[in-house]
Amino acid sequence: MQTITFPYQQLFTFTENIFRCIGFSEENYTLATKVLLQADLRGIDSHGIARLSGYVRLWEAGRLNAKPNMQVIYETPSTATLNGDTGVGLIIAPKAMQIAITKAKQCGTGWVAVKNSNHFGIAGYHAMLALEENMIGIALTNASPLVAPTFSTERLLGTNPIAVAIPALTQEPFVADFATTTAANGKLEILERKGENAPWGWLQDAEGNITTDTQARKKGGALLPLGSDYEHGSHKGYCLGAIVDIFSAVFSGANYASWVPPFVSYLPLPQNPVGEGIGHFFGAIRVDAFRPAEEFLKEMDNWILRFKNAKAIEGKKVLIPGEPEREQEKLRIQNGIPLMPSVIEDLKQLAEKMKVDFLS
Amino acid sequence: MQTITFPYQQLFTFTENIFRCIGFSEENYTLATKVLLQADLRGIDSHGIARLSGYVRLWEAGRLNAKPNMQVIYETPSTATLNGDTGVGLIIAPKAMQIAITKAKQCGTGWVAVKNSNHFGIAGYHAMLALEENMIGIALTNASPLVAPTFSTERLLGTNPIAVAIPALTQEPFVADFATTTAANGKLEILERKGENAPWGWLQDAEGNITTDTQARKKGGALLPLGSDYEHGSHKGYCLGAIVDIFSAVFSGANYASWVPPFVSYLPLPQNPVGEGIGHFFGAIRVDAFRPAEEFLKEMDNWILRFKNAKAIEGKKVLIPGEPEREQEKLRIQNGIPLMPSVIEDLKQLAEKMKVDFLS
Numbered sequence: 001m002q003t004i005t006f007p008y009q010q011l012f013t014f015t016e017n018i019f020r021c022i023g024f025s026e027e028n029y030t031l032a033t034k035v036l037l038q039a040d041l042r043g044i045d046s047h048g049i050a051r052l053s054g055y056v057r058l059w060e061a062g063r064l065n066a067k068p069n070m071q072v073i074y075e076t077p078s079t080a081t082l083n084g085d086t087g088v089g090l091i092i093a094p095k096a097m098q099i100a101i102t103k104a105k106q107c108g109t110g111w112v113a114v115k116n117s118n119h120f121g122i123a124g125y126h127a128m129l130a131l132e133e134n135m136i137g138i139a140l141t142n143a144s145p146l147v148a149p150t151f152s153t154e155r156l157l158g159t160n161p162i163a164v165a166i167p168a169l170t171q172e173p174f175v176a177d178f179a180t181t182t183a184a185n186g187k188l189e190i191l192e193r194k195g196e197n198a199p200w201g202w203l204q205d206a207e208g209n210i211t212t213d214t215q216a217r218k219k220g221g222a223l224l225p226l227g228s229d230y231e232h233g234s235h236k237g238y239c240l241g242a243i244v245d246i247f248s249a250v251f252s253g254a255n256y257a258s259w260v261p262p263f264v265s266y267l268p269l270p271q272n273p274v275g276e277g278i279g280h281f282f283g284a285i286r287v288d289a290f291r292p293a294e295e296f297l298k299e300m301d302n303w304i305l306r307f308k309n310a311k312a313i314e315g316k317k318v319l320i321p322g323e324p325e326r327e328q329e330k331l332r333i334q335n336g337i338p339l340m341p342s343v344i345e346d347l348k349q350l351a352e353k354m355k356v357d358f359l360s
Numbered sequence: 361m362q363t364i365t366f367p368y369q370q371l372f373t374f375t376e377n378i379f380r381c382i383g384f385s386e387e388n389y390t391l392a393t394k395v396l397l398q399a400d401l402r403g404i405d406s407h408g409i410a411r412l413s414g415y416v417r418l419w420e421a422g423r424l425n426a427k428p429n430m431q432v433i434y435e436t437p438s439t440a441t442l443n444g445d446t447g448v449g450l451i452i453a454p455k456a457m458q459i460a461i462t463k464a465k466q467c468g469t470g471w472v473a474v475k476n477s478n479h480f481g482i483a484g485y486h487a488m489l490a491l492e493e494n495m496i497g498i499a500l501t502n503a504s505p506l507v508a509p510t511f512s513t514e515r516l517l518g519t520n521p522i523a524v525a526i527p528a529l530t531q532e533p534f535v536a537d538f539a540t541t542t543a544a545n546g547k548l549e550i551l552e553r554k555g556e557n558a559p560w561g562w563l564q565d566a567e568g569n570i571t572t573d574t575q576a577r578k579k580g581g582a583l584l585p586l587g588s589d590y591e592h593g594s595h596k597g598y599c600l601g602a603i604v605d606i607f608s609a610v611f612s613g614a615n616y617a618s619w620v621p622p623f624v625s626y627l628p629l630p631q632n633p634v635g636e637g638i639g640h641f642f643g644a645i646r647v648d649a650f651r652p653a654e655e656f657l658k659e660m661d662n663w664i665l666r667f668k669n670a671k672a673i674e675g676k677k678v679l680i681p682g683e684p685e686r687e688q689e690k691l692r693i694q695n696g697i698p699l700m701p702s703v704i705e706d707l708k709q710l711a712e713k714m715k716v717d718f719l720s
Contacts, residue, residue: 076468078438079649107467108436113650149667151676156667164603174606176599182592201592208673226586226593232542232561233586239536239681240600242667243524246534250659251650257666274662289439290473290611299610302634306617307509307516307602313568316511321599 046186089120175322254279406546449480535682561588614639
């Protein structure tokens with residue numbers, strides 16, 4: 001499919017205008033735009049501007065509060081729980097991370113659980129906020145159920161990502177950001193649009209048999225936890241997804257398991273919710289929490305260089321987590337962001353509906 | 361292979377005697393025995409009494425201090441770093457977890473990094489110590505390099521396990537404890553002894569090609585990170601192993617990557633060490649760190665019941681992490697612990713060498 005490339009700044013202005021139209025404050029529409037488009041810059045196209053119309057539909061359905069009154073509802077010296085007041089995850093998450101950072105300044109570490117939120121963009125963005133403060137950042141979120149635990153035929157977990165950002169002295173930071181499934185849902189959407197099969201181990205059908213049919217998700221099937229099947233450790237992927245669900249939602253009082261509300265507004269909210277909205281979990285750890293800062297940062301340099309210089313399979317190299325996304329970001333800031341025709345069409349319709357000029 | 365079953369108490373007394381012989385204090389030989397045999401009770405045979413003679417050989421080689429002077433060398437309100445003084449990981453880890461618990465009582469959470477340690481048994485034991493205090497427990501450790509990061513032909517990571525224990529109100533606790541590789545090294549050892557091939561995706565050869573030859577580990581090959589290959593998410597398993605390595609060793613000042621010292625005393629220590637011993641990382645989180653304790657525990661019950669009662673593949677059921685090990689523990693306390701002939705032979709030789717009666 002032929003993509004068309006748009007300058008970052010043009011997409012930025014358009015997205016700001018849309019968020020302004022639905023009533024975000026100036027501070028919030030700029031922040032929400034920055035967080036959302038970070039996904040496009042880093043090459044995680046499924047989590048960026050492609051979701052903009054989805055946020056607007058959530059707002060139209062009364063499931064997203066444009067002027068939330070976020071409040072810390074519970075705390076200890078190193079922890080806090082934030083009620084996001086049904087605001088957009090894109091602004092709730094940086095606020096929560098800020099609280100974690102403030103706690104870490106006092107206690108060495110800070111930990112914030114969030115309820116009553118929704119999709120927060122890419123987890124990596126929030127984890128990376130800690131880097132600016134010379135801290136290690138952690139961001140987790142649960143998400144609507146697409147994944148079957150090992151041996152289950154029901155979807156009970158989201159793709160529940162884990163992001164960990166760790167600064168170094170002279171090297172670029174280590175930034176891991178990954179779904180706890182074998183494959184990202186976005187990759188499956190692309191295969192489905194092309195009419196291609198998925199590789200073995202990404203999906204199961206309604207009876208729990210592994211299938212390569214990308215349509216399986218629409219016929220009662222599910223994504224598989226990292227590991228694919230029991231023989232290849234899918235119970236470990238299930239453990240990871242479960243830990244993210246519990247830390248994000250059982251800690252905070254958000255919905256978990258099959259009760260997590262869907263991002264898409266055309267699906268009904270689950271009956272008998274067990275909490276409020278979706279949940280996130282954030283952590284900030286001072287680089288001098290366990291040893292003097294310079295010692296830690298110097299060893300991180302050495303760790304990174306050891307892995308970078310590892311002997312590799314012919315024609316390949318060992319990557320440091322975050323390297324490919326950083327490369328992508330450099331390229332896309334310079335050359336612009338390629339959008340799929342279907343995304344452009346969706347944004348045009350959004351522009352018309354909201355009476356905003358499309359990318360003018 | 362025919363196993364012979366021994367009563368738990370008999371193995372306990374024998375192991376205590378061995379640890380006493382090499383100079384452990386009364387408090388420490390009982391504790392080390394309890395931790396070590398917890399692996400046998402929970403069915404993780406590779407990490408239990410089968411390793412006893414290995415600890416003794418480490419002591420003989422002067423790499424294990426029977427009377428360590430463990431000291432907190434750095435701290436903040438919610439964190440501490442413990443120098444294990446080359447003691448046995450089996451006693452250093454519970455000590456570190458105790459410090460994390462004490463910190464959590466003050467701050468809501470407590471986090472302890474450890475250097476200058478060695479093998480600590482099963483991670484799950486240490487995470488579960490938090491349950492007794494109505495806390496969530498976390499335990500990580502690095503280990504000698506057996507695993508190749510994605511695209512690497514070098515071994516740079518250990519099987520680096522993650523354990524997370526979470527209490528509930530009336531339900532048994534959630535206890536995840538898993539290596540960040542596709543398969544446990546212990547399973548490969550069993551296949552190798554039987555002369556059988558490994559499944560696809562567990563191992564690579566010296567050139568980085570996936571192989572089913574269990575001998576590959578001895579011919580320059582490596583274990584694969586959870587996910588097996590790039591198409592199935594091995595870069596995520598690599599991220600997990602890397603995070604465990606950094607939290608355990610770069611935080612604390614232990615050795616990381618290819619510098620982690622081997623457990624077996626016949627292998628030389630790596631040249632130019634970057635730290636001291638191996639590293640661990642522990643966390644304790646009060647159940648009332650984010651919301652009132654009873655609310656949290658009640659929701660955990662509900663989370664567990666939702667997954668327990670999930671619709672399952674015919675003939676299977678969805679397990680809660682920790683369930684199989686708990687079943688095993690009940691059975692083995694009652695019926696005894698089965699040992700392989702090779703382990704029995706090894707223990708007999710150890711008994712003779714140490715002039716301790718073998719299981720009398």
